[in-house]
Structures are given as C-alpha cells and as structure tokens.
Amino acid sequence: MLLDCSKMESGALVSSEKEGRQGASYTYWVRKITEDSAPLPVPRKLTPEDVPPCQSQSATLGSAWNRAGTWEEKSLNNWATPRIKELLISLGSIQFSFGRAEVEDVTKCVGDAFMVIVRNKKRASYTYELTLKVKGEWIIQGEKKFAGGHIDVPEFSFGELDDLQMEVRLSEARDILHQDKTRICNDLKLFLQPVREKLLQFEQELRDR
Numbered sequence: 741m742l743l744d745c746s747k748m749e750s751g752a753l754v755s756s757e758k759e760g761r762q763g764a765s766y767t768y769w770v771r772k773i774t775e776d777s778a779p780l781p782v783p784r785k786l787t788p789e790d791v792p793p794c795q796s797q798s799a800t801l802g803s804a805w806n807r808a809g810t811w812e813e814k815s816l817n818n819w820a821t822p823r824i825k826e827l828l829i830s831l832g833s834i835q836f837s838f839g840r841a842e843v844e845d846v847t848k849c850v851g852d853a854f855m856v857i858v859r860n861k862k863r864a865s866y867t868y869e870l871t872l873k874v875k876g877e878w879i880i881q882g883e884k885k886f887a888g889g890h891i892d893v894p895e896f897s898f899g900e901l902d903d904l905q906m907e908v909r910l911s912e913a914r915d916i917l918h919q920d921k922t923r924i925c926n927d928l929k930l931f932l933q934p935v936r937e938k939l940l941q942f943e944q945e946l947r948d949r
Contacts, residue, residue: 812857820853820866820946827938828872834934836927841876843931847890853946864946869895872935874928880920887913887924891931898943904936 825846833842851868875888889910896904908925916924 814855814857816853816855816864816866816946816949819949820942821849821851823945824868824870824939824942825849827942828870828935831931831934831938833876834930836876836878836930838880839876839878839924839927841874841928841931843872844875844888845873847871847873851895855949864943864949865898866943866946867895867897869893872931874931876924876928878920878924878927880916885913885916885920887911887916887921889925889928891928891935893935896939898946901936901939901943904932904939906932906935 828843828846831843833840848871849868850870851866853864853866853868856863856865870893872891872893873888874891875886877884877886879885887910889908892907892909894905894907906929908928910921910925910928913921
C-alpha cells in the first residue's frame with residue numbers, strides 16, 4: 741500500500757502546530773489594580789545624599805538651582821557697601837606740609853556690587869559713588885586753624901580706578917582767608933591716592949569672593 745508523503749507531512753505539521761499552541765504561554769501587564777498587585781511607585785524628593793559627588797554644589801559656582809553654571813547674577817551689596825565704608829574710615833590721618841586731616845565718616849556710599857556667573861565662570865563688577873566727611877587742622881600764619889569739609893568721588897566702576905577723581909567742598913570758615921582755603925583744598929585732594937589704594941583692595945576682595 742502506498743502512503744501519500746505530502747499528506748503525512750501536512751498532518752504532522754498540523755499536529756505540531758496544535759502542540760505548539762497548547763504549550764505556548766504569554767506574559768502581559770495587568771493594568772487593573774487588585775488586592776495582590778504590587779503598590780504603585782510614589783515620587784520622592786531627592787536629598788543631598790542622593791546627589792552624586794560630581795553634581796554637588798561645590799562642583800559648580802552657581803546656586804543649587806543652577807548646577808549647570810549657566811547665567812546667574814548675585815547681588816553682593818550687603819557685603820560690599822559696609823566693606824567700602826570700613827576700608828575708607830580705616831585710612832587714618834594724612835600729614836601735609838602745614839597740617840593734617842582724616843576721614844571722619846562716609847556720608848554717601850551708593851551703588852551696586854554683584855557677581856555674574858556665565859558658563860560656570862564668575863565675573864565681579866560694581867559701580868559706586870562716594871562722599872567722605874573730612875576734618876583736619878592747619879598752621880596758618882602761626883596759628884592752628886581747624887577746618888572740615890567733604891570729598892565727593894563721582895561714579896566709578898570695576899577696573900576704572902586709574903581714572904578716579906574727587907572734588908573737595910570746604911565747610912564755611914570765616915576766620916580763614918581765601919588763599920588759605922585754596923591751600924587746604926589742595927591738601928585734601930591728596931586723599932586721592934590713599935582712597936584709590938583702599939578701593940583697589942576692595943576690588944581684590946570682591947574678585948576673590
């Protein structure tokens with residue numbers, strides 16, 4: 741008796757497919773929550789311990805929100821204004837040919853100081869204008885005369901201290917002649933260099949912050 745091989749192969753194939761379908765299994769996610777389901781993940785705020793060392797604040801110059809070190813501007817007025825006053829009052833007295841004078845107070849210190857961070861690099865800057873109250877004593881025609889006044893320093897900015905200027909306003913002194921007042925004003929203008937040196941110190945401290 742002859743057997744039809746094609747029928748046998750076809751039958752074997754059908755049988756194999758049936759067995760494959762019966763033995764196959766599938767895994768899929770069940771979206772419906774049941775009592776036996778695992779709890780859904782809950783969002784949790786990161787703590788400093790969760791941040792890798794390479795991403796810590798010390799690795800960047802910006803604030804915590806600016807870890808990439810992109811554009812950021814920080815005001816330093818709370819430190820800068822008192823520091824300028826402190827430095828200028830610490831000048832002490834300056835000796836002249838016929839007298840001496842000192843800074844009694846800083847009556848005007850108006851401006852802004854700030855730090856700009858761009859691409860994780862910092863750049864300090866400031867703009868200020870000042871008025872110093874000064875007092876001193878001079879020997880005029882053999883007599884000791886006391887005089888005071890104000891030194892106005894027009895607006896100056898970071899890196900421009902070589903061009904620093906000042907104007908002297910002498911308080912009224914009826915017992916001092918005009919020519920002597922002129923000499924006193926010229927003496928007070930000698931505060932320019934000591935004031936410039938103190939402001940240069942301020943610049944350096946600002947740059948180092």
